[in-house]
Amino acid sequence: MAERFVTRGFGGRPRSAVGLAARIPPGQHLVTDFPVLSAGPTPRIDLATWELALSGLVRAPVKWSWPEFLALPAEEFTKDISCVTTWTKLDTRWRGVSVDTLLEHVELAPNALGLVAECHGGYTTNLLLSDAVNGQAFVAYEYDGKPLPPDHGGPARLVVPHLYFWKSAKWLRALRVVDRDRPGFWESNGYHIRGDPWKEERYSGD
Amino acid sequence: MNTLQWQIATITKITPETAKVKSFTLSLPGWIKHRAGQHYDLRLTAPDGYRAQRSYSIASAPERTGEIDLTIERVEDGEVSTFLHQVVVPGDRVEVRGPIGGYFVWDATTSGGPVLLVAGGSGVVPMMSMLRHRAAVGAKVPVRLLYSSRTYDDVIYREELASLATGGVEIFHTLTRSQPAGWTGYARRIDDTMLAEVSRPFGASALTFICGPTPLVESAATSLERASLRADRIKTERFGPTGT
Numbered sequence: 148m149a150e151r152f153v154t155r156g157f158g159g160r161p162r163s164a165v166g167l168a169a170r171i172p173p174g175q176h177l178v179t180d181f182p183v184l185s186a187g188p189t190p191r192i193d194l195a196t197w198e199l200a201l202s203g204l205v206r207a208p209v210k211w212s213w214p215e216f217l218a219l220p221a222e223e224f225t226k227d228i229s230c231v232t233t234w235t236k237l238d239t240r241w242r243g244v245s246v247d248t249l250l251e252h253v254e255l256a257p258n259a260l261g262l263v264a265e266c267h268g269g270y271t272t273n274l275l276l277s278d279a280v281n282g283q284a285f286v287a288y289e290y291d292g293k294p295l296p297p298d299h300g301g302p303a304r305l306v307v308p309h310l311y312f313w314k315s316a317k318w319l320r321a322l323r324v325v326d327r328d329r330p331g332f333w334e335s336n337g338y339h340i341r342g343d344p345w346k347e348e349r350y351s352g353d
Numbered sequence: 354m355n356t357l358q359w360q361i362a363t364i365t366k367i368t369p370e371t372a373k374v375k376s377f378t379l380s381l382p383g384w385i386k387h388r389a390g391q392h393y394d395l396r397l398t399a400p401d402g403y404r405a406q407r408s409y410s411i412a413s414a415p416e417r418t419g420e421i422d423l424t425i426e427r428v429e430d431g432e433v434s435t436f437l438h439q440v441v442v443p444g445d446r447v448e449v450r451g452p453i454g455g456y457f458v459w460d461a462t463t464s465g466g467p468v469l470l471v472a473g474g475s476g477v478v479p480m481m482s483m484l485r486h487r488a489a490v491g492a493k494v495p496v497r498l499l500y501s502s503r504t505y506d507d508v509i510y511r512e513e514l515a516s517l518a519t520g521g522v523e524i525f526h527t528l529t530r531s532q533p534a535g536w537t538g539y540a541r542r543i544d545d546t547m548l549a550e551v552s553r554p555f556g557a558s559a560l561t562f563i564c565g566p567t568p569l570v571e572s573a574a575t576s577l578e579r580a581s582l583r584a585d586r587i588k589t590e591r592f593g594p595t596g597t
């Protein structure tokens with residue numbers, strides 16, 4: 148990779164001055180364990196047949212097998228996560244492939260607006276492309292330095308740390324590009340279409 | 354060059370628009386023709402690798418090749434906008450990628466009209482690209498812009514807008530905070546009555562774009578639906594606060 152570009156004169160906001168309290172969104176409380184919540188039973192997924200598809204409004208859909216997926220450029224990232232059931236966990240450490248990297252493999256149709264994450268077990272969730280690009284969303288396969296366990300969504304799950312964690316769909320099998328923000332599973336069941344913890348977008352109408 | 358790939362743009366010109374707003378001309382090695390209404394993402398990187406990234410609408414017409422204009426309002430304590438206003442000088446380089454966005458776009462040669470534009474503050478930026486585009490291609494589509502600013506001095510592109518208001522383009526200003534002596538435009542926040550008055554000649558099927566701060570966009574969109582404009586013809590873009 149080319150040497151990193153640095154913007155002349157840019158220091159950015161002070162990073163150390165930000166206290167812990169400032170990192171907890173309204174109505175949330177801090178946890179140190181990692182609660183498990185799912186809409187259904189934990190599916191068993193065989194890595195030999197595992198596939199991740201990128202389909203929908205793209206010129207040529209792409210599919211990755213498990214070895215192909217592991218060969219994609221991956222990133223380590225450490226992020227705070229917030230669940231709509233009000234827990235927040237700080238500094239969770241993941242490894243995965245950014246949605247940006249996946250999207251580099253396709254040409255989006257001009258009317259592409261959102262993504263539907265489709266999962267083993269039938270769960271779906273929706274994301275605007277604007278919430279999925281620019282290093283905001285990943286398909287993660289390691290948590291805390293170890294392969295992602297099945298109850299936390301392994302082999303691979305979406306991780307979208309800036310939204311409530313139901314958007315970080317477990318057991319991901321496809322990302323489908325769509326032309327509008329179609330509500331997914333929770334979003335059709337009373338939860339907010341976007342789910343920004345800092346705006347407390349918990350339920351539709353919030 | 355693909356639109357999600359970062360490139361290093363050189364800032365070639367900085368033009369003050371109002372006390373709080375400046376336009377930046379960016380020269381792009383990997384220029385790609387945009388569609389009026391689209392935006393670029395701009396990212397700043399500190400020496401320790403810390404990054405801040407924001408979206409900015411393209412202000413210039415797609416017909417201008419090799420470079421784009423961004424028009425940026427300085428937000429109080431804003432990390433990126435304050436940096437761009439206070440530190441950047443012509444010759445500096447910033448990373449950008451785009452053009453991005455396939456929804457809030459207008460093509461004067463293919464998308465029919467009439468077109469109703471509703472903007473608040475810097476929400477006028479993508480509308481400016483649309484108006485400049487319409488002028489550049491010599492389109493005849495009727496366009497009405499309703500534009501809300503705080504004061505007369507906060508009106509971005511005031512003179513250019515006045516010169517564009519011809520041959521089917523009509524511009525309606527509202528000043529919400531204070532008005533100069535002899536002001537004949539609107540003098541309140543955008544409301545149902547104002548929207549009904551401005552949209553009436555276009556009927557229910559006007560192609561409508563609304564852009565600005567989130568509360569303005571929400572209230573204008575609901576109000577236009579109440580005035581029975583077709584919801585599927587209303588396109589919105591929310592600038593924040595908080596960007597994305």
Ligand SMILES: Cc1cc2nc3c(=O)[nH]c(=O)nc-3n(C[C@H](O)[C@H](O)[C@H](O)COP(=O)(O)OP(=O)(O)OC[C@H]3O[C@@H](n4cnc5c(N)ncnc54)[C@H](O)[C@@H]3O)c2cc1C
Pocket residue numbers: 392407408409410411424425426427428429430431432433434435475478479566590591592593594595596597
């Ligand atoms: C698609 C899109 C297009 C955009 N186009 C433009 C454009 O053409 N011109 C432009 O000036 N901006 C535009 N914006 C807004 C822009 O992306 C940034 O949000 C804005 O410049 C503030 O960033 P900042 O880093 O300076 O402030 P931050 O450091 O992010 O925020 C500092 C403080 O200001 C508040 N704040 C953040 N954004 C805004 C805002 N927009 N208005 C008022 N308060 C805010 C925050 O809540 C916070 O308290 C656009 C946003 C989107 C999503």
